[in-house]
Amino acid sequence: MVKFNRFVLDNGLRVIVHEDHTTPMAVLNILYDVGARDESPDQTGFAHLFEHLMFGGSVNIPQYDEPLQRVGGENNAFTTNDITNYYITLPAENIETAFWLESDRMLSLAFSEKSLEVQRNVVVEEFKQRYLNQPYGDVWLKLRPMVYKEHPYRWATIGKELKHIEDARIEDVKAFFKKHYNPQNAVMVIGGNIDTAKARELAEKWFGPIPAGEKYLRNLPKEPEQHEARRESVTAKVPLNDLYIAFRMPARLEEGYYEIDLVSDILSRGNSSRLHRTLVKNKELFSEIHAYNMGSFDSGMFVVEGKPAEHVSIETAEAAIWEELEKIKNELVPGDELTKVKNKTESTMVFSEMSLLDKAMNLAMFELFGDADMLNHETDKYLAITAERIKEQAQKVFRKENSSTLVYLAERH
Amino acid sequence: MTKINRTTAPGFKGIEHIHLIKPEHSKLDNGCNIFSFNSGDQELVRIEWIFQNLRFNPAKPLLNVAVNNMLTEGTSTRSASEIADQIDFYGGFLQVDCGHDHSQVVLYTLNKHLAKTLPVMKDVITDSIFPEKELETFVRNQQQKLQVSLQKNDIVARRKFNKAIYGDTIYGLSAEFEDYKTLRREDMLEHFNEMYQPSNCTIIVAGKVEQDILDLITDAFGGDWANFPLQTDVTQPDLEPSSEHFYYVEKPDALQSAIRMGLPMITRVHPDFPALQVLNTVLGGYFGSRLMANIREDKGYTYGIGSGLSSMNKGGAMFIASEVGADVCKDAVAEIEKEIHILKTELIPGEELSLVRNYMMGSLLGSLENVLSHADKFKNLYFSGLDYDYYDRYTKVVKTITSEELIRLANKYLDLEEFYKVIVGKY
Numbered sequence: 105m106v107k108f109n110r111f112v113l114d115n116g117l118r119v120i121v122h123e124d125h126t127t128p129m130a131v132l133n134i135l136y137d138v139g140a141r142d143e144s145p146d147q148t149g150f151a152h153l154f155e156h157l158m159f160g161g162s163v164n165i166p167q168y169d170e171p172l173q174r175v176g177g178e179n180n181a182f183t184t185n186d187i188t189n190y191y192i193t194l195p196a197e198n199i200e201t202a203f204w205l206e207s208d209r210m211l212s213l214a215f216s217e218k219s220l221e222v223q224r225n226v227v228v229e230e231f232k233q234r235y236l237n238q239p240y241g242d243v244w245l246k247l248r249p250m251v252y253k254e255h256p257y258r259w260a261t262i263g264k265e266l267k268h269i270e271d272a273r274i275e276d277v278k279a280f281f282k283k284h285y286n287p288q289n290a291v292m293v294i295g296g297n298i299d300t301a302k303a304r305e306l307a308e309k310w311f312g313p314i315p316a317g318e319k320y321l322r323n324l325p326k327e328p329e330q331h332e333a334r335r336e337s338v339t340a341k342v343p344l345n346d347l348y349i350a351f352r353m354p355a356r357l358e359e360g361y362y363e364i365d366l367v368s369d370i371l372s373r374g375n376s377s378r379l380h381r382t383l384v385k386n387k388e389l390f391s392e393i394h395a396y397n398m399g400s401f402d403s404g405m406f407v408v409e410g411k412p413a414e415h416v417s418i419e420t421a422e423a424a425i426w427e428e429l430e431k432i433k434n435e436l437v438p439g440d441e442l443t444k445v446k447n448k449t450e451s452t453m454v455f456s457e458m459s460l461l462d463k464a465m466n467l468a469m470f471e472l473f474g475d476a477d478m479l480n481h482e483t484d485k486y487l488a489i490t491a492e493r494i495k496e497q498a499q500k501v502f503r504k505e506n507s508s509t510l511v512y513l514a515e516r517h
Numbered sequence: 518m519t520k521i522n523r524t525t526a527p528g529f530k531g532i533e534h535i536h537l538i539k540p541e542h543s544k545l546d547n548g549c550n551i552f553s554f555n556s557g558d559q560e561l562v563r564i565e566w567i568f569q570n571l572r573f574n575p576a577k578p579l580l581n582v583a584v585n586n587m588l589t590e591g592t593s594t595r596s597a598s599e600i601a602d603q604i605d606f607y608g609g610f611l612q613v614d615c616g617h618d619h620s621q622v623v624l625y626t627l628n629k630h631l632a633k634t635l636p637v638m639k640d641v642i643t644d645s646i647f648p649e650k651e652l653e654t655f656v657r658n659q660q661q662k663l664q665v666s667l668q669k670n671d672i673v674a675r676r677k678f679n680k681a682i683y684g685d686t687i688y689g690l691s692a693e694f695e696d697y698k699t700l701r702r703e704d705m706l707e708h709f710n711e712m713y714q715p716s717n718c719t720i721i722v723a724g725k726v727e728q729d730i731l732d733l734i735t736d737a738f739g740g741d742w743a744n745f746p747l748q749t750d751v752t753q754p755d756l757e758p759s760s761e762h763f764y765y766v767e768k769p770d771a772l773q774s775a776i777r778m779g780l781p782m783i784t785r786v787h788p789d790f791p792a793l794q795v796l797n798t799v800l801g802g803y804f805g806s807r808l809m810a811n812i813r814e815d816k817g818y819t820y821g822i823g824s825g826l827s828s829m830n831k832g833g834a835m836f837i838a839s840e841v842g843a844d845v846c847k848d849a850v851a852e853i854e855k856e857i858h859i860l861k862t863e864l865i866p867g868e869e870l871s872l873v874r875n876y877m878m879g880s881l882l883g884s885l886e887n888v889l890s891h892a893d894k895f896k897n898l899y900f901s902g903l904d905y906d907y908y909d910r911y912t913k914v915v916k917t918i919t920s921e922e923l924i925r926l927a928n929k930y931l932d933l934e935e936f937y938k939v940i941v942g943k944y
Contacts, residue, residue: 126557129883164523170872173804173872173875176532176875176876176879177876178803178879195532195879197529198879200528200529204526222814226813226817226819229773229840234820343661343665343667344661344665373605374604375597376598376605377605384658391657392662411661413658444602444606447607447630451626451627454560458887
């Protein structure tokens with residue numbers, strides 16, 4: 105149970121306070137309701153590039169990191185296809201520094217040309233390091249556009265191509281800030297060794313004067329239903345073949361999400377999971393295999409990914425995966441197995457309560473969904489799932505005409 | 518509302534006191550030591566069984582790691598799948614991890630399920646049999662994973678670097694495809710019997726550890742868990758740094774080059790170590806470090822660059838690592854060397870040093886997030902043969918060391934002539 109208090113400032117900023125007096129630390133987490141899905145198709149990678157620019161100085165504070173480090177704090181941020189999240193951890197008695205820094209960059213950035221130039225280069229190097237200069241690194245650049253044809257999920261957060269990042273101009277940066285970075289589009293969570301009254305006082309003081317700005321109304325193209333099996337094959341300088349089968353699945357808040365999420369546990373969580381046991385251990389068809397769900401806020405994606413053992417053909421490997429998926433569709437998950445994945449979910453939730461930062465990030469995400477208290481009902485939602493409901497949802501998702509198969513072939517010399 | 522001053526930072530306080538939770542200790546009749554940390558609201562525990570690695574045998578380099586990794590693959594009464602089923606069913610997490618000096622087996626579990634998961638752990642730790650078929654699978658899959666790893670420039674650079682400064686020891690181990698073929702079940706059993714004995718075991722329990730939890734553990738791992746009549750040889754050969762200091766692995770298509778530079782270094786037990794940690798932090802140990810400020814934030818050559826100190830029983834190293842644009846690799850190396858030269862020739866300005874002091878103290882405080890992290894701090898000490906005075910000395914050094922002392926240490930320890938340099942990519 106993660107307890108919290110909640111209030112909303114006059115300018116629309118939603119604030120959650122989670123008091124945890126067992127730690128000497130505090131966290132200030134700000135989630136901005138903007139991700140790569142909000143980019144225009146000819147300017148992809150911008151939300152993530154912008155996240156870098158948020159560290160390039162704000163209107164009254166030329167250096168973001170330095171004053172924070174001076175008070176013993178650390179920070180970081182991440183961008184997904186759905187959101188951008190910034191967080192600070194620091195000794196609780198210095199929490200006001202976090203309010204000062206975060207409120208100033210919500211007020212306005214410095215918009216420095218030098219910062220833009222450098223961060224463009226940094227992100228280009230990040231693009232190379234993570235997506236281009238790694239074996240299989242570009243898989244998401246290939247798989248996303250197969251699964252999504254209309255929705256902006258068709259590009260990765262890093263962007264479609266280096267050129268989009270290289271072309272970013274300071275006017276674009278300013279427009280993006282105005283559109284997305286204001287109190288109405290943000291959720292702030294303060295956690296740790298701080299009283300709600302103090303947190304409220306500091307929030308009013310530092311964030312209260314920021315103009316409300318305009319509420320961004322998201323209106324994204326809806327991804328049409330898929331009616332045909334999609335398939336692509338690429339050959340690259342990689343040591344082993346790799347096979348990806350992606351399925352469209354319910355979005356984070358849609359009916360059926362929790363069932364399919366449990367399916368990923370049944371298939372691939374831990375050494376007792378079906379894919380590991382059957383395909384890696386018993387049949388020795390794969391050297392490794394995973395199934396996961398992207399947790400997307402709009403139209404979801406479920407992926408089965410495996411590297412076939414040497415001398416196992418792609419056809420054999422693929423057929424073996426489908427055999428396991430057919431089982432999930434046609435047979436009820438046995439009671440013990442269902443209890444197992446539910447127990448795993450329960451203990452994961454309890455362990456995540458050991459981390460102040462995890463709690464703060466989760467509260468912010470659920471508040472964005474409508475109510476931070478949803479966090480405290482997550483476990484119950486999983487526990488209520490029946491074998492029948494899993495089978496029903498699996499039948500909807502694991503269909504050939506709902507699948508996109510990407511075969512990654514190792515170049516033979 | 519009074520207008521607030523946004524240009525001036527709010528006041529702040531330095532960190533005066535770090536409170537560390539110290540363990541309760543008991544020793545079982547069979548020689549196994551148990552340290553427990555009881556704190557926190559969540560009804561859960563983490564239990565670690567930690568064993569010192571056996572002396573490294575270059576002819577059978579993978580024994581330590583293979584024996585550790587395969588502990589979950591079968592005992593005389595449970596198959597690999599039964600082990601997995603019984604841990605997973607109760608929502609537990611069983612991990613194995615082979616480090617440079619120690620190998621460990623770790624269980625994360627809710628307290629209510631400990632009585633069910635503990636017998637499986639007992640079985641794994643005292644009665645593993647390394648079935649032939651599981652060994653074949655392990656070897657095949659590890660060989661496949663190795664092929665993928667060897668395509669990653671940063672991994673190749675780390676392997677080359679470790680081999681160069683640590684030589685033919687477990688620290689320098691960079692397993693090759695063929696090495697996996699040397700694994701024999703009989704060797705593994707013998708290694709297991711010699712290493713996984715109570716007298717070579719330290720159990721560390723952290724979480725909500727009331728007496729009932731300790732009793733369960735003591736009952737399971739005291740009593741009938743006896744020592745084998747085998748001498749456990751945990752001595753290690755001395756490190757032999759290579760005489761060759763430069764390594765270049767060319768990858769003609771590389772978009773980025775991995776750089777790894779550094780040299781053998783004193784370890785945690787040396788009185789200069791805390792001060793070196795300050796010096797390392799200034800150089801490349803945090804986001805605002807000189808390497809980051811120069812090579813990422815000013816030049817944009819890389820997504821990230823950092824430096825670090827590794828401290829192990831037989832020795833340690835200081836290293837700098839980054840992946841940089843292939844076309845700017847030479848420039849990046851020159852900038853790294855320039856930053857080291859500056860550390861040796863110019864006093865660290867007072868403002869910067871005070872920032873680093875505060876950052877390091879905040880970081881230490883922040884690293885004590887929950888009871889598990891207190892146990893981790895203890896492990897750093899215990900396995901280096903240090904006591905809690907270390908953290909008193911550490912905080913004192915961080916708060917009081919002078920720029921003059923740091924420049925002296927930079928000259929004492931950071932001799933660029935002695936640096937090893939590894940480049941994988943283009944240069």
